[in-house]
Amino acid sequence: MTQTLTIEPLSRAVFAPFGDVIEADPATMRLINSGTTERYHALGKAEASGDGAEVIFNLFRGQPRALPYAIDMMERHPYGSQSFQPLSGRPWLVVVAEDEGGKPGLPQVFLARGDQGINYRANIWHHPLMALGETSDFLVVDRSGPEHNLEEYFYPLSYIVSGVVL
Numbered sequence: 655m656t657q658t659l660t661i662e663p664l665s666r667a668v669f670a671p672f673g674d675v676i677e678a679d680p681a682t683m684r685l686i687n688s689g690t691t692e693r694y695h696a697l698g699k700a701e702a703s704g705d706g707a708e709v710i711f712n713l714f715r716g717q718p719r720a721l722p723y724a725i726d727m728m729e730r731h732p733y734g735s736q737s738f739q740p741l742s743g744r745p746w747l748v749v750v751a752e753d754e755g756g757k758p759g760l761p762q763v764f765l766a767r768g769d770q771g772i773n774y775r776a777n778i779w780h781h782p783l784m785a786l787g788e789t790s791d792f793l794v795v796d797r798s799g800p801e802h803n804l805e806e807y808f809y810p811l812s813y814i815v816s817g818v819v820l
C-alpha cells in the first residue's frame with residue numbers, strides 16, 4: 655500500500671517546528687569588514703550533547719534520488735543537530751516528520767532551492783539526504799561522539815514522492 659505526498663516550497667515558517675532554514679535572510683544581515691561583507695547572522699545553532707561530543711564539518715556527495723521515490727524510512731539523531739548546505743547550487747528535497755509517540759508521523763516534503771540549507775534540531779525525524787538531478791555536494795555540520803547517534807524507523811507502507819519540476 656502506498657500514499658502520494660505533496661511537496662511544498664521550503665520556508666523558515668513551515669520548517670520552524672523542525673529546525674532552521676539557512677539562507678540569506680535580509681532580516682539577519684549586518685554589514686561587516688568595513689562594509690565589504692554581508693553577514694547573515696546566527697541562522698542556526700549546532701547542538702552536540704553527550705560525553706566527548708564534538709561539532710564536526712563534513713562534505714556529503716549525494717547521488718540524485720530517482721523520482722517517483724518511495725519514502726519507507728526516517729531517522730533521527732538524538733545527540734545532535736545536523737545541517738545540510740548545498741554547494742552545487744541545485745534544488746534538493748527535505749523530508750521531515752513530527753514525532754508521534756516515538757515514531758515519525760506523516761512525512762512532510764519540502765523543495766529547497768539551491769541557495770537554501772537547513773539545520774535539523776537534535777532528535778528531529780528526517781529522511782537521509784535527497785539530492786536531485788545530478789550528484790550534488792553538501793556541507794554538513796553535525797555531531798561526533800561515543801554514543802550511538804542514529805535511530806531509524808521503517809514505515810509499514812511507502813509514501814511516494816513525485817512530480818518535482820526542476
Ligand SMILES: NC(=O)N[C@@H](O)C(=O)O
Nearest residue numbers: 729736780781782783784
Ligand atoms: N548517516 C549520515 O551521516 N547521514 C544521514 O544522517 C542523513 O541525514 O543524510
Ligand code: NI
Nearest residue numbers: 729731736782
Ligand atoms: Ni541524518
